[in-house]
Amino acid sequence: MTTYPYVIVGAGMAGNAAIAGIRSQDPTGEILVVGEEPFLPYPRPPLSKGLWRHDRLESLWENLDDGPLGVHYQLGSPVIEIDLPAHRICTDNGSQFTYEKLLLALGGRPRRLEGSAAYVYYPGTIREHVRLALSQPQ
Numbered sequence: 001m002t003t004y005p006y007v008i009v010g011a012g013m014a015g016n017a018a019i020a021g022i023r024s025q026d027p028t029g030e031i032l033v034v035g036e037e038p039f040l041p042y043p044r045p046p047l048s049k050g051l052w053r054h055d056r057l058e059s060l061w062e063n064l065d066d067g068p069l070g071v072h073y074q075l076g077s078p079v080i081e082i083d084l085p086a087h088r089i090c091t092d093n094g095s096q097f098t099y100e101k102l103l104l105a106l107g108g109r110p111r112r113l114e115g116s117a118a119y120v121y122y123p124g125t126i127r128e129h130v131r132l133a134l135s136q137p138q
């Protein structure tokens, strides 16, 4: 099991900003970012703005530089368990990592209406954006 000096859970806007914060204090410590979505961090505002003016989906990552060295990503599986005494996290695909310092940057989620129909959309993720875009008449 790999131990990282820094583990960030949540590859969102706060998680991405935290990388820069850590690097300003520690230029070399290895950082692991664990994200539920299968994407590198992306800004959310364009989901309700630029992308509706026909910006390309790829433009979400245009301002993402190569990033500092020593940053690793484990994407596509949520963290489902944290063992605080053992400093260990576990994802739903069974991966486990130990950490020295842990940041939870999980954001928020819209409350889902019980039994809501397929045409109800919950903005905030690329997945929902694409689902809504594909449902629009061409």
Ligand SMILES: Cc1cc2nc3c(=O)[nH]c(=O)nc-3n(C[C@H](O)[C@H](O)[C@H](O)COP(=O)(O)OP(=O)(O)OC[C@H]3O[C@@H](n4cnc5c(N)ncnc54)[C@H](O)[C@@H]3O)c2cc1C
Pocket: 009, 010, 011, 012, 013, 014, 015, 034, 035, 036, 037, 043, 044, 045, 046, 047, 048, 077, 078, 079, 080, 105, 106, 107, 108, 123, 124, 125
């Ligand atoms: C459509 C839209 C438009 C917006 N427009 C604006 C704007 O114009 N101006 C503005 O100031 N703000 C805007 N916001 C708000 C802004 O985007 C949020 O405040 C910001 O994204 C919050 O950052 P965050 O990192 O806390 O959460 P997020 O960016 O949501 O990131 C959290 C990440 O954590 C992941 N995660 C959650 N649980 C787990 C887990 N158990 N394991 C692993 N990963 C997990 C999520 O999948 C997500 O990727 C907008 C938001 C949306 C949705």
